[in-house]
Amino acid sequence: QVQLVESGGGLVQAGGSLRLSCVASGRTFNYVMGWFRRAPGKEREFVATINWSGGSTYYSDSVRGRFAISRDNAKNTVYLQMNSLRPEDTAVYFCAVDRYSGSGPRTYPDLFDYWGQGTQVTVSS
Numbered sequence: 001q002v003q004l005v006e007s008g009g010g011l012v013q014a015g016g017s018l019r020l021s022c023v024a025s026g027r028t029f030n031y032v033m034g035w036f037r038r039a040p041g042k043e044r045e046f047v048a049t050i051n052w053s054g055g056s057t058y059y060s061d062s063v064r065g066r067f068a069i070s071r072d073n074a075k076n077t078v079y080l081q082m083n084s085l086r087p088e089d090t091a092v093y094f095c096a097v098d099r100y101s102g103s104g105p106r107t108y109p110d111l112f113d114y115w116g117q118g119t120q121v122t123v124s125s
Contacts, residue, residue, distance in 0.1 A: 002026035002114040004095045009119030012085055016123070020080040022095030022116055029073040032098040032106050035080045037091035037121075044094070046107040048080060056103040063089075085123045092118040 008020040020035070034049035048059045048069040057069050068081040078095060096112035106112075 004116035006116045006119040009121045011122045017083045022078045024076040032100045033078040037093045039091040051103045058105045087125045094118045
């Protein structure tokens, strides 16, 4: 069983930055980890994923070039550095683990086995 705890959310002005962290308890070092988000009135959507080694990363078109996902397997932690934030980035951000050890893109929420409770990110204009 894996438990995930996100932190780092908050209120920021447009153009600002935030860094989200997600600490996992349990074995995650050889699995894909990812970030998803859900904006008010919308479905949960893919943001970014990273494979076990950190050598393969994938981003949604809406965040590519502004967000960066990384992981520290020694700390069982995955990060999401968010720069140049926009009001449309406002959402609850969720960390997730997919028990997949490959390097292919894993962008569908249904593929992921464990989820955190989420952290709110609000970007004001």
